[in-house]
Amino acid sequence: MEIGRGIHLIKCPWSTYFVSSCILLGESIILVDVGTQDSPKEAIYPYIRGIGRDPSEISHIILTHAHFDHCGGASIIKKDTGCKVLVHKFGRPYLEDAGLIDRELHERFPSIFPARKARFESISVDGTFEDGDILDIEGRRIRILHTPGHSACSSCIIDEEIGIYISGDSIQGRGDRRPLLFHSAETYIRALRRLLNEPIKAIVTGHPFPPFKEAILRGEKARKHIEESLKGIEELQSRVVMALKNSERPLSIGQIRKIVGMSQPVTIGCILEDLERKGIAEKTRAEEAYLWSIKKRS
Ligand SMILES: [Zn+2]
Numbered sequence: 504m505e506i507g508r509g510i511h512l513i514k515c516p517w518s519t520y521f522v523s524s525c526i527l528l529g530e531s532i533i534l535v536d537v538g539t540q541d542s543p544k545e546a547i548y549p550y551i552r553g554i555g556r557d558p559s560e561i562s563h564i565i566l567t568h569a570h571f572d573h574c575g576g577a578s579i580i581k582k583d584t585g586c587k588v589l590v591h592k593f594g595r596p597y598l599e600d601a602g603l604i605d606r607e608l609h610e611r612f613p614s615i616f617p618a619r620k621a622r623f624e625s626i627s628v629d630g631t632f633e634d635g636d637i638l639d640i641e642g643r644r645i646r647i648l649h650t651p652g653h654s655a656c657s658s659c660i661i662d663e664e665i666g667i668y669i670s671g672d673s674i675q676g677r678g679d680r681r682p683l684l685f686h687s688a689e690t691y692i693r694a695l696r697r698l699l700n701e702p703i704k705a706i707v708t709g710h711p712f713p714p715f716k717e718a719i720l721r722g723e724k725a726r727k728h729i730e731e732s733l734k735g736i737e738e739l740q741s742r743v744v745m746a747l748k749n750s751e752r753p754l755s756i757g758q759i760r761k762i763v764g765m766s767q768p769v770t771i772g773c774i775l776e777d778l779e780r781k782g783i784a785e786k787t788r789a790e791e792a793y794l795w796s797i798k799k800r801s
Contacts, residue, residue: 506719507665512707513550514718515542520711522572523718525669526551527662529641531562534586535660535669536709537576540623543583547576559584563640566590567671568657569597569604571622573709578624587629589638591649594631594656601625608685612772614792615756632658650674650698652691653684659698666704674698674728676712677735684770688736689777695733699726739766743774747784753794 506512509528514521515538524547527533537547548558561584566574569590577588577598590598597604601621608616632638634649646661650673660669673694675682684691706725708718720728742763747754756768756775763771775795778784786793 506705506707507662507667510662510665510667511550511554512718513546515539515546517542517572521718523669523707523709524576525660525707527641527643527645528556529643531641532556532558532560533563533565533640533643533645534561534580535565536567536573536671537564537580539572539575540579542576543579547580561586564588565638565645565660566594566598567660567669567673567709568654569594570654570672571601573671574598574626575623577626581626588626589630589632590628591647591656591658592631592633593651594654595628597654597656598626598628604685608769611776612756612769612793615768615772634658637663648697648701650694651686652688652694653682653686655686657686657694666702667707668698668701668703668705668725669707671709674706674708674712674732675735676708676714676728677731678713680765680767681713682732682736682739682770683767684736684773686773687777688740688770688774689780691736692733692740695729695736698729699733736770739763739770740774743771744778744783747778747795747797750796753787753789753796755789755792755794757792759795 511526513524515524522538524538525535551558564577601623605619609618632647636647638645644663646663648659650659651657653672657673703725705721746759746762756771759771760768785798786795
């Protein structure tokens with residue numbers, strides 16, 4: 504569906520819901536996020552043909568981040584079209600070595616992430632960007648806002664003229680086990696606060712995040728989505744701190760999760776790492792897991 508002048512949104516079917524891919528039309532075609540390995544043939548190519556264009560016109564893929572459900576289609580599209588792949592500079596190593604993300608997560612959180620095989624094919628990156636960069640492609644002015652937290656490289660890809668923010672998984676909402684963070688709650692909170700000061704007309708979300716569960720949020724709804732996201736992570740953060748403070752013995756992530764209620768264990772892990780960096784919490788290794796406690800003052 505066309506969501507702004509020359510910008511189309513495709514909801515690529517995935518799992519029980521969808522992952523968003525956007526098409527920016529000019530002389531050539533720019534894709535922002537490309538779904539999983541199945542998405543080019545199942546959803547993206549048919550859509551492009553359906554609007555009277557051809558997949559061979561794809562010149563660039565810009566990725567909001569380097570997770571398999573957003574970048575999985577990139578290696579196939581690149582092989583088919585010879586297009587360029589762009590990502591935030593922190594994403595490059597994760598695209599070029601598809602197994603890196605899971606190896607790192609296994610090392611950080613051994614009790615939650617078993618070692619496993621890569622879930623996409625490694626992709627060679629043609630260019631990187633960083634916060635504040637303006638990409639001038641095909642006459643479109645695309646601004647980059649680095650919005651880490653869900654991942655280190657997460658970025659909003661912004662069509663400045665229309666005020667559309669393609670956010671990937673940068674703004675996770677609240678409820679239904681969200682937010683899901685793999686990087687850091689602190690940087691996520693900072694990014695959300697920055698977003699509240701942006702001139703946003705519409706947000707494209709990577710998945711149907713709660714509370715609105717829609718792929719495109721306009722005006723007041725877009726702002727509300729950011730505010731709800733901020734509330735969600737701040738509440739969870741304070742509940743994790745309380746759980747540690749109220750416990751007489753060190754706790755595993757699984758135990759903390761039971762105390763704070765339904766949420767993603769990896770998000771709790773990210774909150775604990777932030778607390779460790781700030782000198783508030785500490786971890787000790789116990790068999791296959793780490794145990795966390797409030798740092799004793801010496
Ligand atoms: Zn993601």
